[in-house]
Amino acid sequence: MAEYNDEIVHECDGIQEQDNKLPQWWVMLFKVTIVFAVIYLLWFHVLGFGKLSAEKYEDEVSRAEAAQAARQAAALANMDLTMPSLEAAVLSEGSELYSTYCASCHHSTGRGLIGPNLTDNAWIHGAEFADSMYVIENGVLEKGMQAWKSMLSLRQRHAVASYIYSLRGSNPPEPRRAPQGEVVPGSDSPTFQL
Numbered sequence: 001m002a003e004y005n006d007e008i009v010h011e012c013d014g015i016q017e018q019d020n021k022l023p024q025w026w027v028m029l030f031k032v033t034i035v036f037a038v039i040y041l042l043w044f045h046v047l048g049f050g051k052l053s054a055e056k057y058e059d060e061v062s063r064a065e066a067a068q069a070a071r072q073a074a075a076l077a078n079m080d081l082t083m084p085s086l087e088a089a090v091l092s093e094g095s096e097l098y099s100t101y102c103a104s105c106h107h108s109t110g111r112g113l114i115g116p117n118l119t120d121n122a123w124i125h126g127a128e129f130a131d132s133m134y135v136i137e138n139g140v141l142e143k144g145m146q147a148w149k150s151m152l153s154l155r156q157r158h159a160v161a162s163y164i165y166s167l168r169g170s171n172p173p174e175p176r177r178a179p180q181g182e183v184v185p186g187s188d189s190p191t192f193q194l
């Protein structure tokens, strides 16, 4: 222990100052903080071994994004293919397939060209989602609608069927192909049978 000396070395306005050594424990603590600061500086800022908050944040965000993508993939993998899906990923895949394989006959808007209008409430082969799936799978060969089962996988047929489902009731600009088949009230809505 440092010696305690109560000699007053300075006094001003009644405030007295003594000149004693600081306690050893206090000095040690002070030195430790200096050593710590040097190591900290080297570790985080010079050598870059430690991650700063911004990097940790980036890490967490990319981990969360990967987890989100995995969840979405799992949700798509477990999707019920007997029902139309309005998932953005499904519709964008369906939209691409539609412009590649279907738009030439059903028009890019679905309003019909060689093939019937897919946006109205009249259906030759049935208004339900399962009916569209069936026609897309097996086609109507004698009318020029080919069977897509060898060209498109079940998942792709589901995506394109979901896409045309989403076009229902979209009222594309004229000239629309006149309604063909049986009118099924309410079937010109993307929420029909959902």
Ligand code: HEC
Residues within 6 Å of the ligand: 098, 101, 102, 103, 104, 105, 106, 114, 115, 116, 118, 122, 123, 124, 125, 126, 131, 132, 135, 136, 140, 143, 144, 145, 146, 148, 160, 161, 164, 180, 181
């Ligand atoms: C070569 C022209 C052609 C192509 C390409 C074509 N279709 Fe068709 N599609 C037709 C014709 C013609 C019909 C009407 C069949 C009938 O009269 O029975 C039809 C009927 C349909 C129907 C049933 C409509 C109803 O009223 O019941 C659906 C659904 C359909 N097509 C979806 C598709 C999809 C999806 C694709 C792309 C994968 C596609 N078609 C590609 C010509 C085509």
